[in-house]
Amino acid sequence: MAYSYSKWKLHRTVDRSPPEQPYPGVSILKPLTGVDPNLFSNLETFFTLDYPMYELLFCVENEHDPAVMLVNSLIHKHPHIDARLFTGGLRVGVNPKINNMQPAYLAAKYPLVLISDAGIRMRDDSLLDMVQHMRDDVAIVHQMPFVCDAEGFAAVYEKVFFGTAQARMYLGADFMGINCHVGMSSLVRRCALEEAGGLRAFADYLAEDYFMAKDIVSRGWKMRVSSLPALQNSGTRSVGALQARLRRWARLRIAMIPTTAMLEPLSECMPLGAGAAWAAGQLFGAEPLPFFLVHVLVWFLSDWLMLRSVQNGSPPFTKVQFLLGWVWSECCAPFVLAAALLSPEISYKKKPKERNVRIAAMCEPYLQTRFRC
Known part of the structure; x- marks a missing residue:
């Protein structure tokens, strides 16, 4: 079932023709903690997205975090992109990711919010693909977790897991309408999130992505998986780290x-x-x-x-x-x-x-x- 669904669902050609109505703006929240060898190249893919109107909101909990210098260098390198850096976070619960993103979320100016983890590498058409799945009755469009190509046994193990066991579960659950939402790359309609109380409403959950989807869907909204998988591109891979995860x-x-x-x-x-x-x-x-x-x-x-x-x-x-x-x-x-x-x-x-x-x-x-x- 998952295989048949994947052949229909995944890797569709993204429609790049001009839309009848302008695409809505997207505020991209990027929570960061520390630096790994691929972070610079991963973040730079967000500065080259093929999408007409978006802003990048980088969130760093500690102003002395080395990620601050890296983000500032990217902002300087791409001055034409609307990008801002928020440091310090705002404690609204026990979830450190929500606390880190809260100031940027409050400052976001567009009706769609993309929450994207630090290790995600974007294709230039990924955001456009996600927005095209955001129909009037849809409030969450999320990418199925997958990984970039890399060398070594740990990379093989990671790709095999996310391309087989994880893909079976994710696609099968989506086909049957079961909540399989993983928030590593998730586009959310802001008005639907505000109906649920905003980001801070999920700050006491460590699995905030699951409960966010559960709450929003319970209010009558729908959830969709986009056709392009989320490409995780961690700079440090190991068998032990994946098994701990x-x-x-x-x-x-x-x-x-x-x-x-x-x-x-x-x-x-x-x-x-x-x-x-x-x-x-x-x-x-x-x-x-x-x-x-x-x-x-x-x-x-x-x-x-x-x-x-x-x-x-x-x-x-x-x-x-x-x-x-x-x-x-x-x-x-x-x-x-x-x-x-x-x-x-x-x-x-x-x-x-x-x-x-x-x-x-x-x-x-x-x-x-x-x-x-």
Whole structure:
């Protein structure tokens, strides 16, 4: 289902012809913390967007952060782009990202707001594509997470995960109308966000993107995935860093939607194949091992097609590298979920101060997971 949907949904040709009515302006919020080797080139892609009217609002929590100098140099290099820098943030809750963005959000002047993480690299037509998906009844247009091409096993692992397991979940959920909103690159209609209380209304949630989408959609608005994926382009990649990130996401899912999270192993290749092989042996007398191997082979080939669809062509590595990355990704998935279950405390961005945070009203009383900011 996800593969068929991806062939229809992703990588459509962006219509660059002049519209009947002018496109609305977009305020782009860029929360930044620290500098990685690709940050300069990632940010510069926002200065070269093919869109008629937008502003760039950079948010840095600490005025001594090295990102300040980098942003100022880009503003000086592209004086024709409406860009401003906000430092210091404004504490409105426990979520450091919301606190960092709050002054820029209050100063934003356009009806559409794009929240874009520091590691995102934009194609010149990505914003235009997102705005074209913003119909009158749509309040959120978000990009499906994917990654830029890079070298090394960690890059293969990252691309395989986001191009197969993550893509299956994301596209399948969008097709069925399930909230799959990830806020790393998300265009929001400001009036709909203000109806929900603005950004500060979600400052007490660590998974602010999920609850923002849940609240806005509950008010009758719709949500769409754009046709161009979000290209994450971190300058430092490692297997451990990606697995730490996946564990953090798993802990959030367990806290927010525990009943669904408990069923996650049934969506993974190895546990599902083992269970299906046992069931086929019990019900039909089939040999479990050949059944399991055929199951894994079909899953592997399907994931190869899925990755090619998300990549819009051949991935930048060989089939042998894909096999190694795929086996590693699939074998690690159950252990990542188990680690999240055994250690439910969430560490967010390695902040030095630790606070126990309650996910709050929308999470229901049974959610007792402790959070560390």
